[in-house]
Amino acid sequence: MWIISDDALAAWMHRSLAGVEALLRTTVHHPGDPFLSTVATHLLAAGGKRIRPALVLLAARFGDPDRPTVLRAAAAVELMHVASLYHDDVMDEAATRRGVPSVNARWSNRVAILAGDYLVAKAAELAAPLGAEAVEEQARMLTRLVTGQLRETVGAGRHADPERYYMGVIADKTAALFTLAARLGAHASGASAEATDALGAYGEALGIAFQLADDVLDLTEPSLRAGKPANADLRQGVATLPLLRAVRGRGRGSARLRKLLASGPIRDADKLATAARLLRRSPGLAETRAEVERYASRAGQALLRLPASPARETLTTMCDHIVSRAGPQPTGLTNPDS
Known part of the structure; x- marks a missing residue:
């Protein structure tokens, strides 16, 4: 890591x-x-x-x-x-x-x-x-x-913005623990209030980047995702960011995804494989990777408020690792909306 x-x-x-x-x-x-x-x-x-x-x-x-x-x-x-x-x-x-x-x-x-x-x-x-x-x-x-x-x-309900709602969920479910880790470590060591706040901002952004990378891995490299089965989010009906970005398109691929997801969690193996393939080929995956980079960059910016040290350098490598964990856009895939 x-x-x-x-x-x-x-x-x-x-x-x-x-x-x-x-x-x-x-x-x-x-x-x-x-x-x-x-x-x-x-x-x-x-x-x-x-x-x-x-x-x-x-x-x-x-x-x-x-x-x-x-x-x-x-x-x-x-x-x-x-x-x-x-x-x-x-x-x-x-x-x-x-x-x-x-x-x-x-x-x-x-x-x-x-x-x-x-x-x-x-x-x-x-x-x-x-x-x-x-x-x-x-x-x-x-x-x-x-x-x-x-x-x-x-769930988000009919009147909420699904993407904003999801980002709020992962901030609370995942980033909160990263924030606590950073702030509690600073507090336990007697670090200054300024350092504690900078580390808290780092932890929040890092946690969101970590979860978004996890969303990508669920579709591309499930074996790297904490031992969970492939396409776990699709199986459970969790509308992660790659999915939300994919279904908002206007092409045939997005339409097929919306139809597959209309009845909730996907249990059928063939339908699950089809939905996963459509997601991997969708712009939603690349857009989510871009969000991983954006939040990792935000975490890195928070670190600049801290004095240079081996610890700061190591925290920076955590940002880099999460970005590399999300991986490049897979080659040989076509956009189903084209």
């Missing part, structure tokens, strides 16, 4: 991430309840890129990064993220996550929801010693996360 060219920073990050892993294990382990420990650690044990804890740690480099509260902040953010995955998998009826059976598939929806709630509670315990301001940051993020999930579930 990132390239660290500075050896000292790379070594510190390696040690700090190891410390976060140890703290995650001890925090969620419940010595009096083996079953609770098993379900709470299920996805943590399955791995993950740990992007959000890394962002906490890098943000902390703009203050005193060796404060003990920094590791607590990083672990708290990761627990919030994993809790959201437990709940998302229930909402999406997902069978797998990170290459292993989801908690809801292995046990039940009730177990998954309660285990997610347990992780939220443990995250709150970790963040409590950081002070009232940090707890308020965490509470605001949780409010945004739940709001985004609810708005996605309810």
Whole structure:
């Protein structure tokens, strides 16, 4: 996800991430309840890129990064993220996550929801010693996360602009956690208010770019998308930005897409393949890639308010990685609207 060219920073990050892993294990382990420990650690044990804890740690480099509260902040953010995955998998009826059976598939929806709630509670315990301001940051993020999930579930409705609505949903569902990671890392390290605000702006834009790149990957490289099945968004009837941009066209391809999507989520394998092919050939994909670049550039601009350092350079490489993750426009494809 990132390239660290500075050896000292790379070594510190390696040690700090190891410390976060140890703290995650001890925090969620419940010595009096083996079953609770098993379900709470299920996805943590399955791995993950740990992007959000890394962002906490890098943000902390703009203050005193060796404060003990920094590791607590990083672990708290990761627990919030994993809790959201437990709940998302229930909402999406997902069978797998990170290459292993989801908690809801292995046990039940009730177990998954309660285990997610347990992780939220443990995250709150970790963040409590950081002070009232940090707890308020965490509470605001949780409010945004739940709001985004609810708005996605309810849908835009007839009178809302679908694209604006979707961008608001991903800002709350995805970018809020990136923003929390950046701001909490800065707060835990005692960074200045100016640095905290700059890092928060960076996290917000980076989170949106990350989700839009994820939308592209769902259509082009689903194997790179957190272990989810191909065309998961189409299967679930989620109108992501590539789809919204594709169906607003006036050509035959857009008309065929609108017809295929008229009845909601696509379950039929042949129809799903057709819709995915039309989307991959549509201008919507290239336009979404352009939006990834735009938000990644916005994140990079926010970093210019911070002093030059190996940490800032590494944060910049995160922007570059997300852009490259979305990839170039596929070759050999034609515009179905032409």
